[in-house]
Amino acid sequence: xxxxxxxxxxxxxxxxxxxxxxxxxxxxxxxxxxxxxxxxxxxxxxxxxxxxxxxxxxxxxxxxxxxxxxxxxxxxxxxxxxxxxxxxxxxxxx
Numbered sequence: 001x002x003x004x005x006x007x008x009x010x011x012x013x014x015x016x017x018x019x020x021x022x023x024x025x026x027x028x029x030x031x032x033x034x035x036x037x038x039x040x041x042x043x044x045x046x047x048x049x050x051x052x053x054x055x056x057x058x059x060x061x062x063x064x065x066x067x068x069x070x071x072x073x074x075x076x077x078x079x080x081x082x083x084x085x086x087x088x089x090x091x092x093x094x
Contacts, residue, residue: 006054009039009047016048020056027056033069035059035076 004010016038017024030036031046036056038046048056055076062072 006050009049009052011048011053013038013046013048016046016053016056019053020060022056022060030056030059033073035069035072 011019013024013027017027020027027036027038027046031038036048036052036059038048038052041047058076058079059072062075067075
């Protein structure tokens with residue numbers, strides 16, 4: 001069996017929705033707003049990775065805390081930028 005990492009897209013939308021405890025329509029909404037970017041098969045089927053599910057958990061946690069879609073997008077952008085800067089700092093220290 002081939003090894004996979006957290007970025008390997010394996011879950012269809014129904015499974016991802018079930019694992020996250022949200023309706024499939026919510027995943028589609030989050031994607032349309034740029035909060036999630038699942039991989040697509042050649043046929044166009046969405047496939048979610050473990051990393052996508054972690055991001056989805058962050059999105060739903062923020063939503064549950066009362067943050068609106070625009071605010072969630074901003075928080076995620078800032079977290080992504082921070083992670084990128086931290087990665088660069090870590091690489092420079094090596």
